[in-house]
Amino acid sequence: MPEYNLDEVHEKLTASLTGTAELAIKKFCQTVPELPKQAYPEAMVGMGYQYESFDMMFALIAYHVQATHDESDYRDRFMTMQNVLQPFCSEYGIEAGRPLANPHRKLYLDFYESVTGKKWPSVYPPSSAGHWINNGRFWADRMINNLKCHGMTSMDRAKYNLGYHWSVEYLSIGEFEQLREGWRKAGFDGAYIQAHCDVEPEHANCATAAIAEFGIVDDALVRRGIRDHEYDLVGFYTENTELVLAEKRRFAVREKVREAVS
Ligand SMILES: [Fe+2]
Ligand SMILES: [Fe+2]
16 A cells, blocks of 8 residues: 655646646736637637537546556555546536535536527537637647547556546636636636536546555556656647637627728
């Protein structure tokens, strides 16, 4: 059984971060209030696609840890799995010791409908439908491909996945705090965002414990997983920021043309 102090483990893991994702998220959230209202539906569907892809990533991470069945220590494995599954279950409103709540996907649907006044689409549009969905799909695919760790052994894949998982959970604390601020400035509050603000610190603790229980705190593959997710987030949010600015220019031109012909 690995002996560890959760605070020390947490400190070691945070030392692997570069801070670039935090900056990219901040920049995007500061830009959110500038997004023209007409662009909300497409923007929120594209981002929602990427947000939903985390559910697939959690399933993959859990699979990759369990798939070390023949190699990892029996006890370490079930303790790690318990810590991986808690944040995953939370996505579906299943929280230990609490009544069943709404799945995060339902909260996002409600958020979308309250902000846009439109019905949430029952199926995502094709990538050719626009930049937002294309961007959401591109970054979802990239993150999932990273987690697949093509060519690695099952133990290495699990180590990398647990690092990536920690990065997802830890960085989402600041991500949702920033998103709450950005969307509030735009005039919207959503239970979707608040639900994450309420649970992400707990999730990050589970992710820290998962790495500690697996006995891989100092492993280079854990650090690589942490960094890779950080860079993936930088890419996703930087492109979203560019899209907000492009939408702003696009609608400003339309407004000018409208004024000129009226
Ligand atoms: Fe969620
Ligand atoms: Fe989480």
